[in-house]
Amino acid sequence: MAKIKRQKIKTLLESGAAVENVRVQGWVRTRRDSKGGFSFLEVNDGSCLKNLQAIIDANLPGYDELTHQLTTGSCVDLLGNLVESPAKGQSVELQVKKLKIYGSADPEKYPLQKKRHSFEFLREIAHLRPRTNTMGAVMRVRNRLAWAIHKFFNERGFVYLHTPIITASDCEGAGEMFQVTTLDLDHVPKVDGKADFSQDFFGDKTGLTVSGQLEGEAYALALGEIYTFGPTFRAENSNTSRHLAEFWMVEPEMAFYDLDDDMDLAEEFIKYLVRDVLENCADDMEFFNQRIDSTILTTLKNIVDNSFERIHYSDAIHLLQKSNKTFQYAVEWGCNLQAEHERYLAEEAFKKPVVLYNYPESIKPFYMKLNEDRETVRAMDVLLPKLGEIIGGSQREDDYEILLERMKAKGVDPEEYGWYLDLRRFGSAPHSGFGLGFERLVQFVTGMENIRDVIPFPRTPKHARF
């Protein structure tokens, strides 16, 4: 007889039809024994949030021994008939005819119990936490978002560009870098008291990328529209629920886009992603709404249905000054907006996503395009209620002279960025782009409070285990 292929629980539950001879493989969540002569098994195979209820009849050979091993966490291979369930709680259930245990899990030692665990505890067992409902749901949504990102850009003719992970660009204005070296740290070769990187692997001082933007610009100015989607690293000692040392970033870069086009794309992008998840991860999203954040579905629907508020930085400053709220940090033109200010704008003033643009030149990096007033740059940030900044972008400076001038003013060595200046010396074009923190997006969409719980194995200061 031919081998019966595994069916995913998701497929079986979606069809809801009775079928004979189906094979299900997965992990036992709980077992409830009935002295009526059978046991109920809740099996999950990761294909969806829901478990499949399996009935193990006491007449099965070796029932006593087998059920004993069917503990929470054990892995099983089940063969049987999918039938309509006589009891409430599920439409179909599996009447098991053949049972095999791939791996048991000693209940005295298995850390996951059939009870709620704190996320703090689950982080300590990051290799086992994917077997929980919440982490399973988070990872399915995360996957769907990643897929939707590729879909969105490819539908629009963007080219997926792989920018380097290791780079010699020193300061891209985006934070501290992790150094990459093969030098013997116990005996670092030195010249004039400083490390001699000419003897290092790359013959130069290198680090892990903090952004693929500059490389992305080079390709946008040839292919038209590109996007990157990959890991990014920041060696900042940030200990917050919104920061990781290693995170994934999406960075589209488009030739011939001005700042308005850039903002249009960012808004369309976020709405597209949210809509996609609402449509394709309905069960998981329902779970988040019930167990994690009871407002999440309403919030997401609002985002899809309403346009984002777009407001000049200067107008936002006025608005904040006019508000009767007392802020911990004073508001004045030229200051960086604090988290409390951003929160006021998105959560109280407008109660929806806000796009702030035309920031003071003084608080933004050298590559952003200077406005005619020479005081502001064409920069924009998208602020989300509760989460804060999720997107930062700008139209890039395409004028050679101005770019050079701004580099010098910001203390960036033009020598090192000769190649970047070349993009303005040869066939320069107006272009724009933005960066989106992928984990923050997952956080926002799922309602999860801590960014460490939306990435499989989080990297934060003092934490690189697993």
Next chain:
RNA sequence: UCCGGCGUGGCGCAAUUGGUAGCGCAAACGGCUGUUAACCGUUGAGUUACAGGUUCGAGUCCUGUCGCCGGAGCCA
């Protein structure tokens, strides 16, 4: 990095003015039931993060270290 809080059985927590540890869940065993966050009973399980100190006596007070959480800064 700064400010605040916390660190007690596998997990979540409790312990009055300092008087040498309890509860719930989980687990094991038994009972009961087409059960479904199952239910009922019994049992076992803790050098109270670590290192010092004060005291007749420290989970409780003090110092230091480590870790975790919340907020802030930096940002995505």
